[in-house]
Amino acid sequence: MNFLKQKKAKRYVIAGISILAIAVLAIVATSTLKAYANEDYWTVKIGKKTVAVFSSESSAKKVIKNVKNHYVVEGAEVQSIKCSPAMAVEKKTYRVSEAPKVSKVNDTVDYILSGTKKKTIYTVKSGDSAWGIAEKHGFTVRQLAEMNDTKDIATLFPGDELKLYETKPMVTVTTTQLLTSEKRIKYQTVTETSSEVLKNTTVIKQEGAYGKKQVTELVTCENGKIVHSEVQESKVLKPSKKKIIVKGTGILPAPPNGSTYQGDGQAVANYALKFVGNPYVYGGSSLTNGADCSGFVLAVYKHFGITMAHDAGVMRGYGKEVSLAEALPGDLVCHYGHVGIYIGGGMIVHAVNESMGIAVTGASYTGPVITVRRIVE
Known part of the structure; x- marks a missing residue:
């Protein structure tokens, strides 16, 4: 009986060893097959x-x-x-x-x-400049601008992000697309003249307004940049409105005693000062070739559309009288037989005499001031 049990146990051991061997061989075979799969x-x-x-x-x-x-x-x-x-x-x-x-x-x-796997992004800090960032990273400002062609590197703010790598696409993608978009129509600016507007004065008669149109274009791009565009259809959705500017040619007589015209006295004074150093010519009224005192004043005011007599005495009756203490640039400062244009600070510009020509002096240089006349307010 013991012999039979021992024999049976031996068979179990042999069977177990056989199964284990088969399993090992299967694993080895599978690994070998997988390695070559x-x-x-x-x-x-x-x-x-x-x-x-x-x-x-x-x-x-x-x-x-x-x-x-x-x-x-x-x-x-x-x-x-x-x-x-x-x-x-x-x-x-x-x-x-x-x-x-x-x-x-x-x-x-x-x-x-x-075209690159390694990309470096730089965040702008307070005090940074395009030149400083470029120098710090070994680029020129031009290279930095080319790397960031969608940004204005001249105006950087803290928090802005800049690319510090060159973009070189590995392919050129050429697209041809039919694009429909709305575009502005520019308005025309036209100039008219009118004697109803004072000389050297411009007024806007009509403000311009942009129009709108729908445009269909056949656009060819290389990597997003337009290389050719051809309009296929254009339709006006809203017409533009032209801007009309009126340039004055009107000449007014000098304002009568006690009245003034609307104007800019400082502009008169500034214009008169342009001719300092030009000659004095008795009876003349040319700002460049020569003028006497009243000829100088009438020529300056004529530029601004106001006519005056070539007579210093008559000029004493023009406009509104003010005191010398109240004088403003552009006012007439009148003496006996002489006249000049006030420029401020107690000074006048006038055609003095043949030796001085048109010059700037104190208001009382040629004698006592009789009256100060305001021509424009």
Whole structure:
């Protein structure tokens, strides 16, 4: 009986060892087969260069699709998209033991569009300048501007982000799209003349207004930059309104005693000062070739559309009388047989005499002031 039990136990041991051996052999065989097994991958190629590997064909095709569509404007009617060099998806088989690193779709698209995997972004700090940032990172200001062509690097503010890498797309994506957009219509500016407006005065008769039109264009771009555009259709939605400016040619007689005209006395004084140093000519009224005192005054005021007699005595009756203490630039300062134009600070500009010509002196240089006359308020 003991012999039978021992024999049976021995058979169990042998069977167990056999099962274990079979299991070990199965594991070894499986590992060996797996090491030599193959798996399919899909590569994205630009020309002959492989730029990424994917575990599915759909992912590889999505990269090409996203690169092409990156420069498509929303709402545009796409006519054609071409890449140069051409992009393609190619199936490739690898041993499991030599499986390649699989890329991500978005990372690959970004890499193809920018041409670089290492991107450095700099956040502008208080006190930074374009020159300082460029010098610190080994660039010229021009290179920094080219890297950030969508920003105005002349005006940087804290918190602005700048690219510190050069963008060189690996492909040139040429798109031809039919774009419809609304554009402004510029308004015309026309000038009219009127004797009802004082000389050297302009008034706006009508304000201009931009119009609006709908334009359909066939636009060809390379990596988003327009290289050719052709208008296919243009429709005015709102016409522009021209701006009308009226330039005065009107001449007014000198204001009678006790009244004034609307004007700018400082402008009169400033204009008169332009001719300081020009000659004195008795009986003359030329601001450049020569004038006497009243000829100088009438020529200056004529420029502003006001006529006067060539007579210093008559001028004493023009406009409104004010005191010398109240005098403002542009007022007439009258003496016996002489007249000048007040410029402020107790000074006048006038045609003094043949030796001095047109000059600036104190108001009482040629004698006591009889009266000060205000021609324009």
